[in-house]
Amino acid sequence: MVNVSRKKDWEPSESAFRGLLNWLDAGEDSDGRRYLDIRRRLVLYFERKNCLASQELADETLNRVARRLEEQGCIRDAAPAQYCYIVARFVFLESLREPEAQSRALSDESASSPPGQRARSSDDDRSSKEMLQALEECLTTLAPSDRELMLEYYRGERQEKIRGRKALAGRLGVTLNALTIRACRLRDKLEACVRRRLGES
Amino acid sequence: MSGNAELDPQLLVRYLLGAASEEESARLDELSVTDEELAWRLRDAENDLLDAYARGDLSPDELRNFSAAYLASPARRHRAAFARALQNHQLGTAATEDPSRDTKRASSAKLSRTLVFRWLGSPAFAAVSMLLIAGATYLFVDNSRLRHQLQESERIQASLKAERARFETQLGTQQPHDIGSSLPSSKAVGALAVPSFFLRPSGRDAAGIPQLILPRGARNVRLSLKLEVNDFSRYQAMLLDPAGLHQLWRSAPGPAKTEGRERVFTFTVPGTMFAPGRYVFELNGLSTQSSPEPVGTFPFAVVVK
Numbered sequence: 001m002v003n004v005s006r007k008k009d010w011e012p013s014e015s016a017f018r019g020l021l022n023w024l025d026a027g028e029d030s031d032g033r034r035y036l037d038i039r040r041r042l043v044l045y046f047e048r049k050n051c052l053a054s055q056e057l058a059d060e061t062l063n064r065v066a067r068r069l070e071e072q073g074c075i076r077d078a079a080p081a082q083y084c085y086i087v088a089r090f091v092f093l094e095s096l097r098e099p100e101a102q103s104r105a106l107s108d109e110s111a112s113s114p115p116g117q118r119a120r121s122s123d124d125d126r127s128s129k130e131m132l133q134a135l136e137e138c139l140t141t142l143a144p145s146d147r148e149l150m151l152e153y154y155r156g157e158r159q160e161k162i163r164g165r166k167a168l169a170g171r172l173g174v175t176l177n178a179l180t181i182r183a184c185r186l187r188d189k190l191e192a193c194v195r196r197r198l199g200e201s
Numbered sequence: 202m203s204g205n206a207e208l209d210p211q212l213l214v215r216y217l218l219g220a221a222s223e224e225e226s227a228r229l230d231e232l233s234v235t236d237e238e239l240a241w242r243l244r245d246a247e248n249d250l251l252d253a254y255a256r257g258d259l260s261p262d263e264l265r266n267f268s269a270a271y272l273a274s275p276a277r278r279h280r281a282a283f284a285r286a287l288q289n290h291q292l293g294t295a296a297t298e299d300p301s302r303d304t305k306r307a308s309s310a311k312l313s314r315t316l317v318f319r320w321l322g323s324p325a326f327a328a329v330s331m332l333l334i335a336g337a338t339y340l341f342v343d344n345s346r347l348r349h350q351l352q353e354s355e356r357i358q359a360s361l362k363a364e365r366a367r368f369e370t371q372l373g374t375q376q377p378h379d380i381g382s383s384l385p386s387s388k389a390v391g392a393l394a395v396p397s398f399f400l401r402p403s404g405r406d407a408a409g410i411p412q413l414i415l416p417r418g419a420r421n422v423r424l425s426l427k428l429e430v431n432d433f434s435r436y437q438a439m440l441l442d443p444a445g446l447h448q449l450w451r452s453a454p455g456p457a458k459t460e461g462r463e464r465v466f467t468f469t470v471p472g473t474m475f476a477p478g479r480y481v482f483e484l485n486g487l488s489t490q491s492s493p494e495p496v497g498t499f500p501f502a503v504v505v506k
Contacts, residue, residue: 041233045230051274085230131282132290154248191283
């Protein structure tokens with residue numbers, strides 16, 4: 001049984017955070033990559049659960065894991081990613097009981113309204129243009145090879161797209177799986193860049 | 202290495218759309234955190250789903266689930282808007298390429314894929330269609346100038362008439378659907394006033410969405426939507442932005458009519474409604490007894506030249 005206490009105010013000390021990094025690395029020094037990977041997966045997990053504060057909930061999950069590590073020295077109940085998932089489930093269930101969950105649901109209703117019930121506004125036009133402009137600016141910040149990979153990977157539809165990706169992987173001398181990861185990372189990077197340029201942080 | 206390589210890609214899509222079973226969802230919830238490879242596959246499937254949404258390629262069921270389940274969070278709506286921007290960037294890149302030059306270069310395959318290959322899958326047809334697209338677009342955009350030149354020079358007139366007759370003959374022998382709706386009808390080429398397009402409802406087996414090439418400054422665009430059912434006395438079409446799900450314009454209600462062997466609903470849209478990008482027409486059947494009933498969705502892309 002995993003004991004996950006609710007201590008939102010607790011912030012990890014430097015040594016506690018270092019202990020978390022070491023535990024996630026499981027003996028290898030990944031230079032923080034494992035931490036970033038598991039945090040990214042947790043953010044996406046909470047997003048798929050339609051949590052508004054997915055970033056905060058991912059941090060809360062990892063804070064709780066760090067706290068447990070600091071208190072007990074080690075965690076042997078489960079592998080690192082497995083344990084993080086167990087804690088994340090508790091954090092998610094707790095978030096559902098929070099008062100603002102109701103207002104979140106209400107504020108999200110507009111997104112699922114039928115198309116005919118939503119009006120177009122000039123703000124939408126403006127934001128579309130700003131998004132495209134931000135994307136084009138962010139594309140120029142990528143290395144030419146990365147920009148080419150990004151645009152080539154997401155070009156086309158269905159069979160044409162699949163054929164294109166296989167050919168691209170062949171040209172670059174990497175597996176399709178490795179290519180997918182590179183393309184997804186680049187897309188994440190571009191999305192983050194666009195978000196920053198639009199001031200959405 | 203993941204032990205989940207056998208996972209059905211369609212299961213990932215169902216999961217992302219909130220349409221997987223409870224058991225499947227619980228399993229994928231866990232794997233999305235604990236299995237690195239599966240996490241990336243899921244991310245990749247999500248990006249492809251977003252791109253399909255931005256292109257207007259989702260089936261009506263998928264679109265409903267996507268709107269209700271996927272777009273429920275601001276972060277995901279931002280991602281959908283990003284996907285649309287990426288699609289528009291890709292479309293813009295394709296539209297600015299010069300087809301006549303590209304046909305002579307090894308890189309011509311890129312434009313062929315974008316504009317033609319999706320419809321026919323045949324290099325021979327792609328080449329023919331490329332010529333048609335280039336010719337029809339040229340006739341549209343340069344109509345006024347050409348008419349002036351035709352009056353002044355018999356030689357140019359003869360040449361252009363011959364060229365035009367050739368294109369019209371080719372257009373006339375093609376079934377409108379064989380080349381999607383990427384070209385205006387031959388009637389429109391002759392009239393050079395209101396470009397006309399024929400659209401079929403979207404289907405899962407469709408090779409891609411039609412691309413409408415509009416002359417810059419077109420005042421009106423005439424659309425004919427093919428009816429798969431003819432159960433209503435009147436119909437109404439709504440123009441939607443697929444990324445924002447916003448209604449941009451709606452037609453006046455009216456009856457369907459017969460064109461050739463097809464039942465169609467025809468209407469005219471102000472040309473100012475169309476910027477380059479993706480759109481969807483949603484066609485509703487109207488009756489006095491009940492509320493409007495969706496009878497078809499018609500995704501398409503607009504390229505302005």
